Amino acid sequence: MQHKYLPLIIAAALSAMSVGAHASGYRFGSQSVAGQGTAESNAAEANDATTIFSNPAGMSRLDGLQITAGATVVVPHSTFNDSGSTRFTGSPTGGTAASDYVPSSVTAPSFYASKKLNDQWAVGLGMFVPYGTKIQYGNTWTGRYALSDVKLESVTLNPSASFKLNEHHAFGFGIDAEFMKANLGQAVDVPGSVAALAGTPNAAALAKQIAALGGNPALLRATRDAHGSNDGKDWGWGFNLGYMFTLDKDTRFGVSYRSPIVHKLRGSTVWDFSKVTDDPIVNGVLQAASHKVNSAALVELRTPETLSVNAFHQFDSKWAGMADVTFVRHNRLGDLDIQFPGTSEGAEVIRQQWKNTVRVSLGGNYAYNENLTLRAGVAYDQSPVQNAELTHPALPDSDRMQYSIGANWKLSPRSSIDLAYSFLDFKDANINYTNKCNPLATACTGNGETTRGTYQTHLSLIGIAYNYKF
Incomplete structure (x- = not known):
């Protein structure tokens, strides 16, 4: 019954590695409401301070001091249909169906400021939420041995x-x-571990130890799940580069790159065996036999880099078109080894093996009048997850389409408001993930469960931002 667990910190962190807005994984919301309105195809437009995120070379087009403060509300909807999840013994996990496991809505803020210093130099600062997730399956759902809940929060400062x-x-x-x-x-x-030991010398030894301590060994026939809670945090550092080529006043091309970031997530693990039975002596003996002690946990990971190529063209006084292609290098993310310093626990291996992905988006602007500009865009984004056998409940990801509309409304010559709405439609995500290490193993850590089923997901994004030019 060995099981130390920090893997969902890793899985959640990795799910956030895609750096393009709305990219595959757990990319949180949009880093630009103006960009969201064109399905993130407007990097070469460079029309406001959010260019700090998409292509910092675009600050060369901005005059004076400009700020943009925005927020994107993510409204997710997801269902999971179990198709036979099992314990490591092969018996059904039992439990309840997954329902209401995603929040009704989550909000991601952003802030950007750019300042033109002279005809050649400009500086700026971006602050945004690059990724995040909150999933609460509960302690009784059929896939609880893989995950009961996860919450990931992040923020990036980008001078x-x-x-x-x-x-x-x-x-x-x-x-x-x-x-x-x-x-x-x-x-x-x-329960699965006790059932697997039934009739063995180890089971007899457990019963004898419980009786010697004054406990009731008969309760071994009616055990319940224990639970582990984990946390971790880290600062990581990277860089981003941009280049913009202006062919003429109507046509621009851009290239941008965002580097990988190395994280060393350090956290703690707390185990709760208090509800395994109603006898604290039995619970204590089972926890000791499982070798689960509260301890630190550590994993090193490297986020994938991204490369974007984009274009913008002003066709006439009313119409403008734009496009973006973003390549994300995920294939460096192989299996993950989660270490537990200071203990004798073997590492847990999370089989990740992500593939590289491409995101393609097209968009356009229409100047309805001098105060109102309308936007629209569409994008196709690949998932880094290769197949059902490598899909984990922390990242039930799949390829998706994004459909966006937006608008910019000028309040005055110096201020404006951006509005955007996006609908993301995910392909059904099949999962058939098996943890290769079972709870009775001593050289590794894992529940040995297999989670089987299908996720159906879509989400809406609602963005609003305020822009001001000093």
Whole structure:
């Protein structure tokens, strides 16, 4: 019954690695409400301070001091239909159906400020939520041995600068300071472990020890799950680069790159065996036999880098078109080894093996009048998850389509409001994930469960931002 668990900190962190807005994984909301209105195809437009995120070279196009403060509300909807989840013994996990496991809504704020210093230099600062998730399956659902709950929060500070070489060439550079915090929980398969030991010398020894301490060994026939709670946090550092080529007053091309970030997530694990039976002596003996002690946990991970290529063209006084292609290098994320310093516990291996992905988006602007600009866009985004056998309940991801509309409304010559709405439609995500280590193993850690089923997911994004030019 060995099981130390920090894997969902890792899984949740990894689910957030895609750096393009609405990218595969747990990318949280949008980093630009104006960009959201065009399905994130507007990186070469560089029309406000949010260019700090998409391409810092775009600050060379902005005059004076400009700020943008926004928020995106994510409204998710997801259902899971179990198709035969089992314990490591092969018997059904039992439990309840997953329902209401995603929040009704979550909000991600953002803030950007850019300042033109002279004809060549501009500086800026971005603050945004690059990723996050909150899933609460509960302690009784059929996949509880893989995950009961997870919460991931993050924030990135992105100081940046741009240099305009001449009328055609501009360059940008930024530093990424990224904070990640995660909490998670998971059931421990005590009933399955006791059933697997039944009739063995180990089971007899447990019963004898319980009786010697004054406990009731008969309660071994009616054990319940234990539970583990974990947390972890870390700061990581990276950088982003941008280049913008202005062909003429109507046409621009951009290239941007965001580096990987190395994180060392450090956290703690707390185990609760108090509800396994109604006898604290039995519970104590079972916890000692499982070798589960409260301890630290550590995992090192490297986020994937992204490369984006984009274009913008003003067709006439009314119409503008734009496009973006973003490549995300996920394939460095192989299996993950979660270590438990200071204990004799073997590592837990999370089989990840993500693949590289591509996101393609197209969008357009229509100037309805001098005060109102309408936007629309569509995008296709691949998932890094390869197949059902490598899909985990922390990341029930799949390819998706994004459909967006938006608007910019000028309140005055200096201020405006951006509005955006997006609908993301995910393909059904099948899951057939098996933890390769069972609770009775001594050289590794794991529940040995297999989670089987199908996720059906879609979500809406509602964005609003205020822009001001000083």
